[in-house]
Amino acid sequence: MITFFLVGLTVHVVFFLSIFDIYFTSPLVHGMTPLATSLPPPASRLVLMWLMDSGSIIESRGTWGVSHTRVPTESRPGHVALIAGFYEDVSAVAKGWKENPVEFDSVFNESRHTWSWGSPDILPMFAKGATGDHVYTHTYPAAEEDFASTDASRLDSWVFNQVNSFFESAKKDSSLNATLREDKNVFFLHLLGLDTNGHAHRPMSQEYLNNIGLVDAGVSELVSMIEDFFGNDGKTAYVFTSDHGMTNWGSHGAGHPSETLTPLVVWGAGVNSPVTVAEPQAFNDGFLKDWDLEQIRRVDVSQADIAPLMASLIGVNFPINSVGVLPLQYLNNSNHFKAESMYANAIQVLEQYKVKMIQKKETTISLLFTPYQ
Ligand SMILES: [Zn+2]
Known part of the structure; x- marks a missing residue:
């Protein structure tokens, strides 16, 4: 009986500890060589914005699709997937919200300069992880998030106003002006109002709809x-x-399609114009019909694919921890550029595998180590 109890206990302890080993250890590896194509990029700068937009850009000048996120559908893992190109492990989500428990590379880090505006809960995470002093954050003081307690759309007006006065000030500041005109720059607008309004009033409320109007304008x-x-x-x-x-009831975190499906609209330098399609597109989630966009090509991506897309547009290295796959259909560029970019993207993902394999080899008894064919 005692032996049975001890064996049972041991098995449970091993299982219990294995969970920490599997889920609470970062799978990220370091020491890879950063990669980008040597060909000139189509864009000198990138403007990155969060949240909904009107159909006019989709119909007239860009490429669109649905971006599929993973769970948990929370801000931090979502931002990490978008900007760094990987799906954050549970250990990072569990260990801290604002801090970076593990070092990771991002499009912001690879940029020449990134200016960001928005919430103090999100922006510092990417500035902290960046090497050097080239990721600048403009946040409202956390205490002042209350200024929007009656109307969260003020969080978004704040961002737009700040960006406006920033560019106004650059007109009079010649050194800032010159810096802004360099290539490989990113401007990131973090628009939190809709999230806050959605939680407070639910997404079908007048407050939410007004907030969409405000962001759209x-x-x-x-x-x-x-x-x-x-x-x-x-x-x-x-x-x-x-x-x-x-x-619809104003929550997120789980895996319902209304939580995991997000819009992606990309336009401007290096991006394909809308493609009209005659035959029905192979999406049966009903959105094409609901949104009256059946005739315009829809290109879906996984959320992490947006990081290599952004890197490719401004010609910076793919973030080294990224597992995103460059969505070629968004690119308006030569086949040569696309082929070189695909190649660099593939090698960049392979680098992580190689480093991981070396690490595994070093920590495994050589007799037990058999590499995959
Ligand atoms: Zn939220």
Whole structure:
């Protein structure tokens, strides 16, 4: 009886500990060589925005699709997938919200400069992980998040106003002006209002709909302002997406399609124009009909694919921890460029496998180590 009890206990302890070994150990590896194509990129700068947009860009000038997130559908793992290109392990989600328990590379880190505006809960995470001092954050003080307690859309007005005055100030500041005109720059607008309004009032509320209107108008004004600033040089790429969705009752975190399916609209330098399709597209989730977009090609991606897409558009290294696959159908570029980019992307993912294999080999008894064919 005692032997049986001890064996049972041992088995349970081993199982229990194995969970920590499997899920609470970061799968990320380090020491890979960063990779990008040597060909000139189509865009000099990238503007990255979070949340919903009107159909006019989809119909007239960009490529769109649904971006599929993984669970948990929370802000931190969503942002990591979008900007760093990998699905954050449970250990990182569990260990801290604002801190980086594990080091990782990101499109922001690879950029020449990134300016970001938005919530103090999200932005510092990417500035902290960046080597050097080239990722700048403009956040509202956490205590002042209350300024939006009656109307969360003020969080978004704050972002748009700040970006506006930033570019206004650059007109008078010649060194900032010159820095903004360099290539490989990223501007990131984190628009939290819709999330907050969705939690407080639910996504079908008037507050939420008004907030969509505000963001829609804000994006429109922002694009004109940026195009104006850069003299319509056709060198700006725009990426519009979301970290996660939300249920009708204002929650997220789980795996319901309303939480895991997010919009992706990309346009500007290096991005394909809308492609009209005659035959029905192979999506049976009903969105094409609901959104009246059956005739415009839809290109779905996995959320982590957006990181290599952004890297490719401005010609920076693919983030080294990224497992994203470059969605070629978004690119308006030569076959040569696409082939070189695919190749660099494949080698970059393979690098991680190689490093992981060496690590495994070093920590395994050589007799037991058999590499895959
Ligand atoms: Zn939320």
